[in-house]
Amino acid sequence: MGVNAREIVLDILLALEREEDYSHRLIKAVLDKYDYLEGREKAFIKRVTEGTLERGLELDHYLNHFSSLPVGKMRPLIRCLMRMSAYQLLYMDAVPDSAVCDEACKLAAKRGFGRLKGFVNGVLRTISRNKENLPLPDERKSPILHDSVRYSMPEWLVELWRREYGPETARTILRGLMAIRPVSLRFRLDTSEEERERLCGLMREQGMRVERSPYLPYVYLVEHAEGTEALPGFREGMCTIQDVSSALAVEAAGIGQGDFVVDVCAAPGGKSILASEKAVHGRVLARDLSGEKLERITENVSRMKAGNVEAQVFDATSTDQALLGKADVVLLDVPCSGLGVMGKKRDIKYRVKPEGMESLQALQRQIVTASAGYVKPGGTLVYSTCTIHSGENQDMVRFIARELGFEPVSLEGALPESVLGGKRQIAAQMEERGIAPAVALTEAEEAACIQLLPGFAEADGFFIARFRRKPEAGQP
Numbered sequence: 001m002g003v004n005a006r007e008i009v010l011d012i013l014l015a016l017e018r019e020e021d022y023s024h025r026l027i028k029a030v031l032d033k034y035d036y037l038e039g040r041e042k043a044f045i046k047r048v049t050e051g052t053l054e055r056g057l058e059l060d061h062y063l064n065h066f067s068s069l070p071v072g073k074m075r076p077l078i079r080c081l082m083r084m085s086a087y088q089l090l091y092m093d094a095v096p097d098s099a100v101c102d103e104a105c106k107l108a109a110k111r112g113f114g115r116l117k118g119f120v121n122g123v124l125r126t127i128s129r130n131k132e133n134l135p136l137p138d139e140r141k142s143p144i145l146h147d148s149v150r151y152s153m154p155e156w157l158v159e160l161w162r163r164e165y166g167p168e169t170a171r172t173i174l175r176g177l178m179a180i181r182p183v184s185l186r187f188r189l190d191t192s193e194e195e196r197e198r199l200c201g202l203m204r205e206q207g208m209r210v211e212r213s214p215y216l217p218y219v220y221l222v223e224h225a226e227g228t229e230a231l232p233g234f235r236e237g238m239c240t241i242q243d244v245s246s247a248l249a250v251e252a253a254g255i256g257q258g259d260f261v262v263d264v265c266a267a268p269g270g271k272s273i274l275a276s277e278k279a280v281h282g283r284v285l286a287r288d289l290s291g292e293k294l295e296r297i298t299e300n301v302s303r304m305k306a307g308n309v310e311a312q313v314f315d316a317t318s319t320d321q322a323l324l325g326k327a328d329v330v331l332l333d334v335p336c337s338g339l340g341v342m343g344k345k346r347d348i349k350y351r352v353k354p355e356g357m358e359s360l361q362a363l364q365r366q367i368v369t370a371s372a373g374y375v376k377p378g379g380t381l382v383y384s385t386c387t388i389h390s391g392e393n394q395d396m397v398r399f400i401a402r403e404l405g406f407e408p409v410s411l412e413g414a415l416p417e418s419v420l421g422g423k424r425q426i427a428a429q430m431e432e433r434g435i436a437p438a439v440a441l442t443e444a445e446e447a448a449c450i451q452l453l454p455g456f457a458e459a460d461g462f463f464i465a466r467f468r469r470k471p472e473a474g475q476p
Contacts, residue, residue: 005041006084006103007110008034009048013080016053016347023053023347031227039226052080052087053346054178057152059086065135066126069119077111082123089128097128147171151178154349157339164390164438166430169453173388176455177343182209182221183228184459186242186270188304189218189277191233196220199239202232214458215416216251219244221458237304242270245340245452245462249333249384250274252414252466258282259328264316264371267293269300269309271331276306282328287314316367320374327374329382334364336385336392340461343454361391365399372404375469381406383465388453393463394439397449401442406467408448414466415450422457423450 012030016023027049031042052059060071063082071079085104088095101124105117113120127134139146144162148155151174161170187196200210200220213219219242225231233239250271255261255278263272266286276284286297286309297311314320316334337357338348368383375381383400385392400406411420430437441449449465 005037005044006048006107008045009052009084010077010080010107010111012045012049013052013084014076017076017080019351022345023050024345042226048084048087048092050346051091052084053350055087055091055152056083056350057154058149059083059090059152061137061149062086062090062127062134063123066130067119067123075113078108078113078116078120081108082120085120085124086127089124090131090134097125101125101128143167147174151175153177156354157349161388165453166433166435168433169426169429169435172455173453173461174455176453177461179343179454180223181343181460182211182223183225183241184213184243185220185222185231185239186244186247186274187218187220187233187239188237189274191218191238193217195238199233206232213244215244215419216247219247235303240270240273240300240304242274243460243462245386245457245459245464246270246333246384247274248415248419248452248459249331249382249462249464250278252411252464253329253331253380253382254414255279255329256282260326261285261329261331262323262327262371262374263287263331263333264367264374265289265333265335266311266331267296269297269311271333272297272309272311273301273304273306275329275331276309279308282308284309285323285327286311287316289313289315317363317370319370323374325373325376327376327379329380330371330375331382331384332368332371333384333386334367336360336364336387337389339387339389340452340454340463341386342461344460357389357391361395364392364396368396368400369404372400372406372469375406377469377471379469380409381467381469383463383467385463386460387463388451388461390438393451393465394437394441394449397441397445397465398439400465400467401445401448405470407470408442408444409466409468410444410447411450411464411466412447415464419450419452419457422452426451426453426456 063071085100088100089097101121105121108116108120137145137149144155144158147158153174161173203210208225209223211221228241255275257280259279259282261275261279261284263286266272267288272284272286294311294313301309337352342348401408452459452462454461
């Protein structure tokens with residue numbers, strides 16, 4: 001592997017350290033820029049970048065143990081170089097250790113740090129010699145710190161999940177977030193099973209592994225896909241990238257063929273497009289905050305040929321008086337901390353802070369309060385997030401039901417039994433271990449929502465809750 005690919009990884013990591021963008025977007029942009037590279041080089045860039053981010057806290061722990069200079073005091077370029085090199089040593093057996101150390105020294109010299117070649121080489125070779133006996137914090141004395149390092153997760157998040165779910169379930173979540181997640185491919189509802197299998201066969205011929213989701217027949221899980229736009233059927237609008245959890249939120253809404261659906265925070269448009277396919281003779285209003293987000297929606301809507309979707313820029317914290325009482329279904333997938341998708345967006349865990357989550361909860365309440373009135377009496381509101389945090393999820397169920405006066409509606413019959421069975425399994429485990437829910441809900445409120453957890457569900461970490469607007473006085 002040439003220096004060029006490693007230098008690209010180094011530049012990506014430096015840009016991420018400056019928080020110029022989120023990793024999934026920056027990696028895609030860089031791979032598009034260097035599209036002329038061989039497939040193995042692009043795969044190397046993606047794996048080393050994502051792996052270094054995912055294992056960042058663990059790598060820092062080992063670097064701090066073997067280095068005389070703490071990671072936090074290293075120059076940014078050397079810090080990023082040491083992390084990506086340590087990742088290669090520990091998690092990429094196909095790359096010789098000597099090559100990793102030599103290339104790191106060459107790259108340090110090329111970028112103006114030739115005087116630190118001895119330091120770089122010494123620390124990395126020490127890690128190489130000791131990689132079969134790396135020191136972890138004592139699990140009995142410091143269980144939270146141990147899990148923080150082992151699963152490379154900030155201590156406060158480990159503590160949060162241990163408190164809400166108990167140690168065993170928390171570890172399953174942590175392991176689930178580190179597992180490699182396949183691409184989730186959602187086919188158009190009017191695509192026949194024969195056509196889906198034909199396209200999947202083409203993917204398999206290209207070396208991809210393709211399996212149907214256990215939850216929905218029109219969602220498939222694809223591994224070893226290099227670039228989504230090259231997937232058979234993608235450019236023709238026969239399929240799109242959408243996690244099964246997002247599709248389940250639309251399933252929960254029970255959309256009828258003539259319904260008017262409002263998707264309040266719609267970008268990139270996955271739920272709006274699926275809703276439009278269900279509302280065959282109805283229409284979907286897809287809104288989001290900025291022109292950039294609108295462009296992402298319209299691009300996907302156009303490719304998927306969703307002719308009954310209208311996209312608009314609108315601030316969800318404001319109420320559109322003209323929409324009050326008009327919608328059969330309102331989809332509220334609100335901005336959240338994103339803790340459920342850290343397996344795909346690996347730098348979220350380094351950016352999210354407890355105080356930021358509190359401000360997010362305030363924003364969520366503002367959006368829900370401003371938009372709930374769009375639901376017509378008897379209509380449906382679906383609240384969803386891609387996070388694992390009771391303050392953003394179960395607390396909001398209580399708020400919608402008790403403060404806004406919506407009636408919780410059971411998800412039984414609306415979601416597949418394979419999904420609901422997982423919910424009951426987790427609840428039974430927690431009860432058996434004597435762990436009470438972090439937020440106490442009524443029986444009706446509990447039946448109206450589901451928290452999908454990494455490690456348990458074949459999906460992103462996701463939360464879905466369903467409500468019905470009570471009829472006005474005098475109405476049936």
